[in-house]
Amino acid sequence: MNGQALWFLSRGTGVVTVVLLTFVVGLGVVTAGRRRPHGESATVVMGLHRWLSLGMLVFLATHIITAIADGYVPIGWLAVVVPFTSPYQTLLIGLGTLGVDLLVAVMVTSYLRHRIPERRWRAVHWLSYAMWLVAIVHGFTMGSSDQPGLRLVSLGCAVVGGLLVSWRVVATHTDRERRAEINAQEWT
Amino acid sequence: MTDILDAIVAAGLTGRGGAAFSTATKVKAAREHRATLIVNACDGEIGAAKDAWIVEHHLHELVEGAALVAPGRRPHVRYAAHRGSRTAAMLHAAGLHVLEAPHRYVSSEETALISLAHGGLGRPMTKRAPFIFGGRDSQGHRIAPTLVLNAETLWRISQIHRNGPDWFRSFGTAADPGPRLVAIGGHIVRPGVYESAAGVTVGELLDLAGGLRPEVTHVGVGGLGGVVLTAAQARTTIWDTAGMKAHGGSMGPGLITVWNPAECPLETTARLLDYAAGESAGQCGPCMFGLPALASDWRRLTESPRPEGAQALLRRVALLGRRGACAHPDGVARFATSALTTLEPEFAVHAVGACSARRSRHAQYA
Numbered sequence: 252m253n254g255q256a257l258w259f260l261s262r263g264t265g266v267v268t269v270v271l272l273t274f275v276v277g278l279g280v281v282t283a284g285r286r287r288p289h290g291e292s293a294t295v296v297m298g299l300h301r302w303l304s305l306g307m308l309v310f311l312a313t314h315i316i317t318a319i320a321d322g323y324v325p326i327g328w329l330a331v332v333v334p335f336t337s338p339y340q341t342l343l344i345g346l347g348t349l350g351v352d353l354l355v356a357v358m359v360t361s362y363l364r365h366r367i368p369e370r371r372w373r374a375v376h377w378l379s380y381a382m383w384l385v386a387i388v389h390g391f392t393m394g395s396s397d398q399p400g401l402r403l404v405s406l407g408c409a410v411v412g413g414l415l416v417s418w419r420v421v422a423t424h425t426d427r428e429r430r431a432e433i434n435a436q437e438w439t
Numbered sequence: 440m441t442d443i444l445d446a447i448v449a450a451g452l453t454g455r456g457g458a459a460f461s462t463a464t465k466v467k468a469a470r471e472h473r474a475t476l477i478v479n480a481c482d483g484e485i486g487a488a489k490d491a492w493i494v495e496h497h498l499h500e501l502v503e504g505a506a507l508v509a510p511g512r513r514p515h516v517r518y519a520a521h522r523g524s525r526t527a528a529m530l531h532a533a534g535l536h537v538l539e540a541p542h543r544y545v546s547s548e549e550t551a552l553i554s555l556a557h558g559g560l561g562r563p564m565t566k567r568a569p570f571i572f573g574g575r576d577s578q579g580h581r582i583a584p585t586l587v588l589n590a591e592t593l594w595r596i597s598q599i600h601r602n603g604p605d606w607f608r609s610f611g612t613a614a615d616p617g618p619r620l621v622a623i624g625g626h627i628v629r630p631g632v633y634e635s636a637a638g639v640t641v642g643e644l645l646d647l648a649g650g651l652r653p654e655v656t657h658v659g660v661g662g663l664g665g666v667v668l669t670a671a672q673a674r675t676t677i678w679d680t681a682g683m684k685a686h687g688g689s690m691g692p693g694l695i696t697v698w699n700p701a702e703c704p705l706e707t708t709a710r711l712l713d714y715a716a717g718e719s720a721g722q723c724g725p726c727m728f729g730l731p732a733l734a735s736d737w738r739r740l741t742e743s744p745r746p747e748g749a750q751a752l753l754r755r756v757a758l759l760g761r762r763g764a765c766a767h768p769d770g771v772a773r774f775a776t777s778a779l780t781t782l783e784p785e786f787a788v789h790a791v792g793a794c795s796a797r798r799s800r801h802a803q804y805a
């Protein structure tokens with residue numbers, strides 16, 4: 252495979268990873284939100300959340316391996332796990348590395364979910380937001396200026412993710428509203 | 440001196456706060472666990488007035504009864520009353536330790552008072568075991584062994600102590616012994632608190648307060664957790680456990696409210712159910728969602744009386760019982776069921792666009 256093919260493959264899988272990641276995070280946000288899906292739809296949403304995150308790994312791995320194997324720019328295998336060690340674009344590649352590290356933490360705790368306390372798993376799972384954010388920044392800033400499509404995809408993902416997060420913050424639930432309303436009454 | 444516990448056992452005294460649980464069992468458990476005492480003088484039920492009456496007229500005997508149950512050189516007794524109420528003021532004036540509860544329906548419930556006394560909110564707690572043994576609240580805070588008795592129960596204990604169990608049993612029936620107070624209110628000549636006993640008819644009780652007026656159509660017995668009777672039923676229903684049970688109720692906390700005949704009884708019920716829904720402590724789903732749903736079911740049924748509507752309401756009622764930390768949803772379910780049964784002819788009248796209250800109002804001013 253010649254260098255250009257690897258370069259294209261790296262770009263392509265990177266973009267797909269960001270899209271999939273946004274989708275997975277979005278499904279997670281929907282599940283964690285106060286108007287979470289019930290019954291069968293909850294099973295579908297949860298299944299998609301888990302299986303898409305696994306599928307995303309294939310694209311992410313391809314993205315990383317091809318970017319380094321390409322060799323057009325010096326990155327180095329150490330930069331896969333240790334942030335800010337890449338000679339090329341130390342900061343921006345480092346963000347991608349940071350995302351990988353956070354992803355590893357989230358995945359390991361998720362696989363050990365039945366063995367660790369729920370709140371530990373939850374605390375680590377909150378890092379998904381940071382992971383998604385660094386991935387978006389990495390994707391947007393590394394997107395080449397001569398290919399606006401790549402940047403637009405990252406931008407689109409940022410907008411979609413931002414909307415979902417705002418929904419989660421704003422959305423309320425009758426249960427919560429009624430409890431808050433009753434709590435505000437005189438009880439002592 | 441005979442032990443007061445033996446005297447209570449011999450007298451067969453039951454709690455006068457509504458649940459009619461054996462007082463002897465509670466006092467015995469309280470002694471074994473060295474429980475502190477809370478005297479419930481809240482008059483928490485709608486239309487209740489007897490706790491205030493006791494505090495006003497028999498405070499000395501009430502304190503004496505409390506001292507009998509919570510012995511010791513310096514017994515720890517708290518007197519619970521609604522904040523800002525006349526009862527609270529009288530208790531304060533007597534120099535007693537007053538536990539001021541918020542003026543809420545569920546805050547005068549036994550475990551809500553215990554929670555309040557332990558620095559918590561005035562909301563009922565889940566009874567994993569009776570709090571007379573001590574225990575923990577839902578957050579895991581320790582709750583010391585606490586006994587809660589209604590003010591009338593303690594007053595009766597002091598009377599049993601003074602006059603003996605035989606005197607006590609000379610009132611009432613064998614199954615429901617002892618004198619008991621009844622608060623009579625609503626559309627009646629002389630509302631007030633009256634001394635009575637089980638075995639008479641509800642109509643005879645109402646005679647104490649001036650009797651049922653001819654225009655009266657319905658009578659509520661036991662408040663929000665009680666039942667509704669027609670005036671005819673009230674005249675014949677025997678005021679004892681069996682007689683009230685035949686109508687799905689109990690003697691409860693001893694109160695009878697004569698409903699205003701100028702107001703549509705369906706509307707009176709709707710108002711009470713709305714109030715009940717608003718009084719949920721928001722802790723248990725069946726209560727915080729079930730009661731507002733029940734109240735709106737009732738309103739819907741009032742607007743368009745149909746058998747399906749009544750069935751929907753009964754299905755809702757079936758979801759409420761024994762599913763709360765306290766018996767608030769149970770009581771409201773009982774009241775709604777009774778109202779639905781007793782007011783069935785009223786629904787029939789409404790189905791053809793009329794209302795018996797309008798008729799009687801015209802009759803009144805004719």
